Amino acid sequence: MTRPPEADRPAEADRPAEPGHPPDTGHSAEGVRTTESGHPDEPTSTPKATHPGVGHRAPEANRPEKRDRAPEAGRVRVRVRVEGIVQGVGFRPFVHDLAGRHGIDGFVGNDGDGVFAEAEGEPARLAAFVSDLDLCAPPLAVVERVTAEPAAPVGARGFQIVASIAGGSRSALVSPDTATCADCLRELNDPEDRRHGYAFTNCTHCGPRYTITADVPYDRPNTTMRDFPLCAACAKEYADPSDRRFHAQPVCCPACGPSLRFVLADGSPVAGDPVDSAVSLLREGGIVAVKGLGGFHLAVLASDAAAVARLRQRKHREAKPFAVMVGDLAAARALVEVDDAAEAVLTGPRRPIVLLRRLPGAATAEEVAPGAADLGVLLPYTPLHHLLAGRLAAPFVLTSGNLAGAPIEHRDAEAAARLAGIADAFLTHDRPVHARADDSVVRLFRGRELPLRRSRGHAPAPLAAHRPFPRPVLACGPELKNTFCLAKGSRAFVSPHVGDLEDYATLRAYTETVAHHRRLFGIAPEVVAHDLHPEYLSTKFAVDLAEAEGLDLVAVQHHHAHIAACLADNGEDGPVIGVAFDGLGYGPDGALWGGELLIADLARYHRAACLTPVPMPGGAAAIREPWRMAAAHLAAAYDGGAPALPLHDLHAGRWDAVTALARSGLGSPLTSSAGRLFDAVAALAGLRGTARYEGEAAIALERAADPAESGAYPLPVLDGDPLVLSCPDLIRAVADDVRKGTGPSLISARFHNALARAVVAAARVLRTRTGLTTAALSGGVFQNVLLLDRVTSGLEAAGFRVLLHSRVPPNDGGLSLGQAHVAASHDLL
Structure with a gap:
């Protein structure tokens, strides 16, 4: 969408805004630069640079300087291009302010x-101005390159x-949504401020970005704020270089912006105040659907x-x-353990859900996280x-x-x-969400974030x-x-987290998001x-798209993609000894x-x-019923003569049938899965004979472990190509402990120690073979x-350098990044 011709002329500060269009501004006195603490969304692997290059020449209709004087001697002029996350972060107001401070015209x-x-x-002032475009950029900006x-x-x-x-070329970057800044929060809580209690308060340092953006460049007419014309007061702020809302595209207030309803x-x-009504219903035990930045949430x-x-019961989410x-x-510290690292993540501009150790007696019902040692906590991120x-x-x-x-x-409507x-009522509003984005989720490991779900606050940075990628790539990702x-x-x-591609609704969301991203970033794969x-x-x-558009198709093995994702996450090419442990991934031999x-x-x-491959009796049924994997591993470890254990008694009516199914191989694909071993x-x-959600048994096993236990079960590494981490000895040792009455805390700890030591032992052998x-x-x-x-500790103690994830999840949520890099590397072969 483009502006009408008259919008190409700078508007006066007191000129009423056109419907949906903030006014452009002329030069005025030097403004006051206001910043909030923050940091770029993603680290870059190359330093930012200011260097000569190809600039951008604006059309004559868009070059508004007054030219009633001849160019002065000693003055020079440059055309500048700034690339990166420089839209939606107050960059143009920053440039305007910077020009005033350096005495620059343009x-x-x-x-x-x-x-x-x-x-x-003047040359010296101009050089300092260009340099500061990078060095002094707004806190939420990520400057990738400045060229001049x-x-x-022209005088x-x-x-x-x-x-x-x-x-x-549509290479402009859209900023992720950012949590409410301190200045906006002060206004929200100030009874004397005109935005007191206003649920859509924002400025150049915070607020919705990606989720309201339909197109680039990032301007109000290209967002879902286009239907909310600015009132005179907001237009004045938008036009004032000394105001932190100077050219803030989502700027609004109760007089002109979106409104809540219940x-x-x-x-x-x-009738009545929508927030008060929602609070009353929640206190009465009701369920409220709340419209947030990237979609609706359910609150109770x-x-x-x-x-x-x-x-x-209503959401069909039994226990997760x-x-x-x-x-x-x-309030967070009353529920979970919060150290300095957790505090920094909880209060940062991204505001993810952070999994932290639950405190005894925390004021939450057990049903919130049944049996869990950790609790996912987040702080408010919108007004x-x-x-x-x-x-x-x-x-x-x-x-x-x-x-x-x-x-x-x-x-x-949907x-x-x-x-x-599910919900008894809706706390909603009339600002459309253009792009869905679920909350991001992280854990903390050694004081830094370990992403589990990368979405709101991160995407689409x-x-x-x-x-460089030799050709544009679309990597379609996994199933889960x-x-x-x-x-x-x-x-x-x-992309932001899409979910599990197991039904039509999720597939439709997936295809819509792919199409939106292709259009938004101008990438034709x-x-x-x-x-x-x-x-x-x-x-x-992927196959249908490649056929329809005549694109090259590259199949990438699941675990190779995992290791490639870790390499890309760390800016490395490899080769490495890659340890890929997960639930399941299709192997080229047809095994899982x-x-x-x-x-x-x-x-x-x-x-x-x-790991030793074993049958997976019943296929997907073995994921829902972990006892089936126990039966399969026992049958393999004891060659069909497993001793009687409590688990056998619990499933006596089906045990023999399941072990027979495993032996037959029918509907029982072989798997070397670490997840199924857990x-x-x-x-x-x-701990868990049946699983009510993916990974529940493994999570229970981690939670049960006694961190002080140093013992380990045998898990020998057998010679060959490939080496085999032989599970039968481990399973027999676990069974012996179960018969002795050893508790889950020791069994879990000894299992974790065994698996870690076996990985280190195997890595040592492979280092000898490869020199890696x-x-x-x-x-x-x-x-x-x-x-x-x-x-990690075992490998480091053995002299290895260890690469971990920090920008994308180690789970399948990071797989698409690895697929893209593998496909690009095939182009280079």
Whole structure:
């Protein structure tokens, strides 16, 4: 969408805004630069640089300087291009202010490639101005490159922000959504401020970005704020260089912006203050659907066991833990252990859910996170959440607004239809959500973030690639925890969390998001990468797309993609000894891999070691019923003559049939999965014979471990190619401990220690064979920080350098990044 011709002329500060269009401004006195603490979304692997290059020449209609004087002697002019996350972060106001401080004349604007400018002044001042574009950039900006080329001086007077230009290569980056800043929060809580209690308060340092953006350049007409014309007061702020809302595209207030409403599940409006009405219903045990930045959430009072149980029943989420929102750090510290690292993440601009150790006696119902040692906690990240948390003054569950397994609802009509059977009422508003984004989730490992779900607050910021992609790539990702990746040049755009591609609703959300990202970032892929598994919906999508558009197709083995993702996450090529431990991944031999050591770089891999393959009786049924994996492992360890154990008695009616199924091989594919080994041990230890959600048995096993136990079961490494980490000895030792009455805490600890030591032993053998001294750890099993610590410490003590994930998850949510890099490396062969 482009502005009408008259919008190309700078507007006066007191000129009423056109509907949906903030006014452009002329030069005025030097403004006051206001900043909030923050940091770039993603680290880059290459230093920022200011260097000569190709600038951007604005069309004559967009070059508004007054020219009633001849160019002065000694003055020079440059055309400047700034690339990176420089839209939606206050960059043009910053440039305007910077020009005033350096005495520079000219103009700045947005287009489809980022920020362009023409600047004129004395050479020394101009050089300092160009340098400071990078060095002094706003806190939320990520400047990737500043280029400048000489231009003929024109005798410019003043410095202006000019109308945006559509088109270009569409390489402009969209900022992630950012939590409410301290200044906006003060206004929200100030009874004398005109935005007191206003749920949509924002400025150039905070607020919605990606989730409201339909197109680039990032200007109000290209966002879902286009239908909210600025009032005179907001227009004045927008036009004032000394105001922190100077050119803030989502700026609004109660007089001109979105408004809240509270309606019952049948659509009946409720009179009175919407937030107060929501708080009253929550205190009465009701379930409220809350429209947030990237979609709807479901809220219920965390201390109300009956209400939480009702939410679980309606949402069809039997036991998987819920996240809890609290009003501030003090409230968080009443529920979980918060150290300095956790405080920094909880209060940072991204505001993810952080999994932290639950405190005894925490004021949340057990039903919030049944049996869990950790609790997912997050602080408010929008004004609406601050209002809700402040007035409720109690922890409340905030979980994705969907049925279990479906994508988060983000459109009003669909949310009303699909959530009416779950929520008793809706706290909603009239600002559309253009792009859905679920909450991000992290754990902390050795004081830094270990991402488990990368979404709101991170996406769609690109991950800098340490080597350019030869051709544009679309990597379609896995079946579970799906993300996709669009990559071009030196940027890889990993999508927000999509979910599990197991039904039509999620597949539709996936295809819509792929199309939106292709359009938003102007990437037309020439290569499509996909998982080896032929039945994944993401694989079928990739094949259909490649056929429809005539694109090259690259199949990438699941665990190679895991190791490639870890390499890319660390800006390395390999080769490394890659440890890929997860639930399942299709192997080229037709077996289901998952406990692998690979010799791998970005282009190739060799299976160098694996866990003992065993049958998976009943296929997917063995994932839902971990006791089946225990039966399979016992049958393999004792050659059919396993001793009687308590687990056998619990499933006596089906045990023989399941072991016979495993022996027959019918519907029982072989698997070397580490995740299924965790399931087997958890079941043997009496922790989980059935799993109510993915990974429940493994999580229970991690939670049960006694960290002080140093003993380990035998897990020998057998010679061969591949090496085999032989599980029968381990299973027999576990069975012996179970017969002796050894408790789950010791069984779990000895198992974790055994697996970690076996990985180190295998890595030592492979180092001797290959000379490699770097190891990379990836796969969903390494969400387990106890195992991660044991393996990392053991490898480091043995002299290895260890690569871990920090920008994308080790689970399948990071897989698409690895697929993209493998596909790109094939181009280079």
